[in-house]
Amino acid sequence: MxxxxxxxxxxxxxxxxxxxxxxxxxxxxxxxxxxxxxxxxxxxxxxxxxxxxxxxxxxxxxxxxxxxxxxxxxxxxxxxxxxxxxxxxxxQPVDDPDALGREMDNDGTFDEGGHWKLDQTAPLDWPDNPAGILERKQFWDILKHCLGELPPKMAQVFSLREVDELSTEEICEAMQISSANLWVLLHRARKHLRQCLEAKQFGRSPA
Amino acid sequence: MQIGPKIDPAQLKFRIGPLVGWLIRITPTCRDIVRLISDDMDHPLPLGTRLKIRVHFLICKWCDRYRRQLLFMRNALRRHPDRLAGAEPPADSPGLSSDARERIKRTLQDRSE
The missing domain is CATH 1.10.1740.10 (RNA polymerase sigma factor, region 2, helix turn helix motif)
Incomplete structure (x- = not known):
């Protein structure tokens, strides 16, 4: 029919x-x-x-x-x-989240005036079309390697927030930390990952 | 703090030096701005703070890049949550151990009966 x-x-x-x-x-x-x-x-x-x-x-x-x-x-x-x-x-009681990666704040990213060091730490101009990068396995291997360099707790909150898209309230509740501590952890994680990715993927040798 | 390289720096200093100097004084330092950029991704910031960040971007392309790069990482991870796990497995954890695999199979079998 x-x-x-x-x-x-x-x-x-x-x-x-x-x-x-x-x-x-x-x-x-x-x-x-x-x-x-x-x-x-x-x-x-x-x-x-x-x-x-x-x-x-x-x-x-x-x-x-x-x-x-x-x-x-x-x-x-x-x-x-x-x-x-x-x-x-x-x-197990959480370690003092503030102690986690405290040294990461004084890693020489900024000069005494709080500005980028232009020839060392200032963010490079990443290629215009980084989307193609996402198809390359090498990019993900590098990102995973960089994530592995973070202290465990910092990497955990970063993954929960940026990969699993949990809200900050949900993460604070699960990890038993204050939101102020969470924000510091996320800031340090993002800063380190950006720097690591730039060094390994976009070709600036680490300072 | 420097300005984009297109204009002759000496001339620029003469022409808008006072303005830039004033902007530098009223906006937070790069060290503080990167912290605020991250905070802005997690909770709403007061309008005044967001304005300060915007003004800072006018005189600092590096912080502007920083923000765009953080958002690039966020979008990459959120759009491809599976890629990270599909990447090279670390040498010490290639996959489930055969013990665990058997245990899980047994448990599933027990529970489904």
Whole structure:
């Protein structure tokens, strides 16, 4: 019959979840690496991955098939990571956040007058079209390397804010720190990453 | 503090030196500005402070670059949250250990029954 769409055209099969038994093989390594970037501890990261799969198992009836299975799992893991931070912060008192990377403020970026050192630290003009850079694996390797240079807590709050897009209130609550401390941590993390990226990606040798 | 290089600095100093000097005096230093640029990405700043940052950009292209570069990093990470994990896995954590993988499979099996 002309004009009438065939069933396969009219109805798009929603994505289905695969057998939970295959999740560990399909997504285990990927989720583990994501978790390691945040919690930086093998055991904790494994726990986060396991908690994520268990939560997903319970919630699989609510999977609407609008995102891929992997992004659905990543979304669940975001909450599990925040839960993990909440737990560890209760168990062990947070180190004085102000002491974290305090030396980073006196790293010689600015002269005594508080200005950039023009031939050493002043930000370079990054290429006009850095978007192409994002397609290169090398850029992400460098960024990951730079993130690894930060003190763990600083890297954690940075990832929660800039990668997971949590609000500062959510991060303060999970990490048990004041917003003033959080802002300082984020400022130092961004400053260091920018500098590191410039040195390694845009070709200024570190001062 | 310097001004963009297009105009002869000596002439510039003569012509708008007093204005720049005044702007330098009323705007915070670069050290303070970079802190404010970061704060502005996390919580709303008072209008006056935002104006000071804008005025500072008029006389300091480096702080302006700094801000654009921070936003570039933010957009890169937020648009491609998966790329970071897909990057070179560190030598000490290539993936789930086989122990953990087996444990997770067993747990999933137990729970789904």
């Amino acid at each position: 002309p004009g009438r769409p065939r069933p396969s055209e009219a109805y798009v099969e929603p994505r289905r979840l695969s057998d939970p038994q295959t999740w560990a093989d399909q997504h285990g390594d990927y989720l583990f690496r994501c978790a390691m970037l945040r919690v930086r501890d093998r055991e904790l990261a494994e726990e986060v991955v396991q908690d994520t799969f268990l939560a997903a198992l319970q919630a699989r009836g609510r999977y609407a098939g609008q995102s891929s299975e992997r992004s659905w799992l990543v979304g669940i893991m975001k909450h599990k990571i925040v839960d993990q931070f909440r737990k560890t912060c209760r168990e």
